[in-house]
Amino acid sequence: MSQSLNLPYVALAVCIALSIYRFLVYPLFLSPLSRIPSAHPLAKFTSLWILYIRYRNLENSTIHKAHQKWGPVIQLGPNELSVNCVKDGILTVYSGGFEKGDWYNLFANYEGVRNMFSMPLSKQHSSRKRMLSNIYSKSHLQSSPTMSSISSNLIFDRFLPELNSKGDTPFNIYALFSAIAMDFVCAYLFGLESGSNLTQDEEFRTWFLDLYDSRRSYNFWPQELPRLTSALASIGINLTPKWVNDANKEIEEWTLSMVDKSAAVLEKTQAQKAEALNEADIGNFPTVYSQLLSASAKAAGKDGPSDHNRERLEIASELLDHLAAGFDTTGITLTYLIHELSQRPDLQSSLRQELLTLSPQITQSNNPHLPLPKSLDTLPLLNAIIEETLRLRAAIPGPQPRITPPGGCTLGPQGEYPNIPSGIRISALAHSLHRNANVFTNPEQWLPERYLTSSDEQLKEMRRWFWAFGSGGRMCVGSKLALLEIKYVVAALYTNFRTVVVDDGGIEQMDIYTAPPRGGKLIVRLERVED
Numbered sequence: 028m029s030q031s032l033n034l035p036y037v038a039l040a041v042c043i044a045l046s047i048y049r050f051l052v053y054p055l056f057l058s059p060l061s062r063i064p065s066a067h068p069l070a071k072f073t074s075l076w077i078l079y080i081r082y083r084n085l086e087n088s089t090i091h092k093a094h095q096k097w098g099p100v101i102q103l104g105p106n107e108l109s110v111n112c113v114k115d116g117i118l119t120v121y122s123g124g125f126e127k128g129d130w131y132n133l134f135a136n137y138e139g140v141r142n143m144f145s146m147p148l149s150k151q152h153s154s155r156k157r158m159l160s161n162i163y164s165k166s167h168l169q170s171s172p173t174m175s176s177i178s179s180n181l182i183f184d185r186f187l188p189e190l191n192s193k194g195d196t197p198f199n200i201y202a203l204f205s206a207i208a209m210d211f212v213c214a215y216l217f218g219l220e221s222g223s224n225l226t227q228d229e230e231f232r233t234w235f236l237d238l239y240d241s242r243r244s245y246n247f248w249p250q251e252l253p254r255l256t257s258a259l260a261s262i263g264i265n266l267t268p269k270w271v272n273d274a275n276k277e278i279e280e281w282t283l284s285m286v287d288k289s290a291a292v293l294e295k296t297q298a299q300k301a302e303a304l305n306e307a308d309i310g311n312f313p314t315v316y317s318q319l320l321s322a323s324a325k326a327a328g329k330d331g332p333s334d335h336n337r338e339r340l341e342i343a344s345e346l347l348d349h350l351a352a353g354f355d356t357t358g359i360t361l362t363y364l365i366h367e368l369s370q371r372p373d374l375q376s377s378l379r380q381e382l383l384t385l386s387p388q389i390t391q392s393n394n395p396h397l398p399l400p401k402s403l404d405t406l407p408l409l410n411a412i413i414e415e416t417l418r419l420r421a422a423i424p425g426p427q428p429r430i431t432p433p434g435g436c437t438l439g440p441q442g443e444y445p446n447i448p449s450g451i452r453i454s455a456l457a458h459s460l461h462r463n464a465n466v467f468t469n470p471e472q473w474l475p476e477r478y479l480t481s482s483d484e485q486l487k488e489m490r491r492w493f494w495a496f497g498s499g500g501r502m503c504v505g506s507k508l509a510l511l512e513i514k515y516v517v518a519a520l521y522t523n524f525r526t527v528v529v530d531d532g533g534i535e536q537m538d539i540y541t542a543p544p545r546g547g548k549l550i551v552r553l554e555r556v557e558d
């Protein structure tokens with residue numbers, strides 16, 4: 028009798044002992060992660076702390092402060108780490124074998140149609156990347172007649188006329204930069220005629236940018252708690268408001284319309300190669316669409332794709348990701364570059380002097396002739412200004428999560444943390460890597476001069492830590508396109524104008540993965556420069 032009475036107490040005691048072991052003793056003393064410093068006292072035991080930080084949009088600054096306090100490897104949750112070093116840090120995590128997890132599912136489009144960015148496994152990802160890398164390479168972009176025609180058209184027929192139309196009226200240059208960046212990327216994806224024209228169509232620009240921005244703060248639930256989000260959705264509780272899904276659908280429809288126009292252009296010209304087109308049509312060639320279509324057909328074999336609608340959605344999902352990844356980031360970078368340069372009139376003058384050495388100069392009278400892209404690469408100040416903006420104001424400053432592979436890994440600059448198990452979420456973030464004071468003196472200051480006066484050794488070190496485009500197999504495929512368009516836009520602007528900030532309220536970057544100015548604007552006034 029007394030024995031059976033004791034049984035529940037014994038069971039309770041066992042449960043308590045097991046819980047103490049599982050939730051206190053193991054994480055504090057026995058887990059291979061136990062020696063790694065915690066970003067917060069709760070991080071060893073629960074993910075609630077880091078979830079709260081993410082929910083409040085405080086992630087990048089909080090993780091950075093924790094790295095400054097606790098070193099290059101820190102624990103964010105029972106199964107989550109952050110690294111802030113190159114050796115046994117980003118070189119380990121981003122060089123292969125560490126797959127993407129559920130966090131990237133959100134970037135699939137058309138109800139789950141994956142694109143390169145959201146493909147979890149490297150095998151599938153690399154086969155898609157092989158289809159696309161060549162057309163995004165520097166050599167291809169710099170020698171492509173289509174890219175040359177696109178650049179000339181967008182700079183002379185859209186961007187400069189738009190700037191000229193402003194007179195001395197202040198305007199939001201962030202919206203204009205987002206527009207020209209979208210037109211560049213869409214023209215390369217779909218061709219000039221089938222792509223966007225946000226630069227000249229202000230009404231459409233406002234519609235699109237509002238639609239796009241309205242969705243920004245609704246990523247938390249599906250990205251951080253995907254299972255809870257879908258479980259609640261299955262019983263009718265939607266954590267993402269319906270209008271966000273509607274906004275996504277509108278953007279998807281818009282992309283499909285550009286895909287279909289590109290298909291019609293290709294069919295009309297019956298050309299798969301840009302070289303086959305005549306001079307007038309060259310800018311209308313849908314480079315990326317055409318490449319993806321032919322590479323997919325090749326991959327499908329001689330019978331071609333079995334489901335044409337599925338193929339259309341696969342292509343649209345991929346291209347939608349490129350336009351979204353391409354316009355937002357480039358617009359943000361240009362905005363911060365102008366914000367910084369506007370505080371430095373002396374540097375604007377030096378930049379202009381450098382730009383006047385280009386041949387031909389980027390003035391309306393030289394329309395349609397632009398200097399070659401490679402001549403822009405040789406301008407030290409222009410390149411230093413861009414590199415420094417990408418460092419201090421990385422458009423994607425937030426963590427890029429990966430999962431530790433089967434077999435685990437070793438972390439820490441001196442390999443201090445061996446035996447990290449598989450299945451751990453691990454990230455690095457440009458925000459922190461770019462603020463290492465041992466590498467970038469006065470890291471919080473925008474100092475393009477650092478690239479002009481540092482020794483070769485220092486420059487090499489700065490470039491090892493430069494991470495605005497990520498690194499490894501999943502690194503940004505569009506980095507060379509972004510740099511090309513940024514250089515043309517900045518060169519066109521400062522050859523012809525000075526910029527003066529009128530209102531920079533809310534210019535600070537949001538503390539999120541892709542980080543635009545909090546206020547969504549930068550109001551400037553242009554002053555025409557005389558020859």
Ligand code: HEM
Nearest residue numbers: 143144349352353356357423427496497501503504505509
């Ligand atoms: C200043 C401009 C840009 C910045 C700072 C930037 C930054 C990045 C970063 C950091 C990643 C890796 C993200 C991660 O793994 O979580 C990435 C990936 C990517 N970016 Fe960019 N990007 C820029 C412009 C562009 C442009 C113009 C395109 C147009 C094609 C583009 C397309 C992509 C794609 C498709 C990926 C996924 C690559 C893959 O999964 O292999 N980006 N970008």
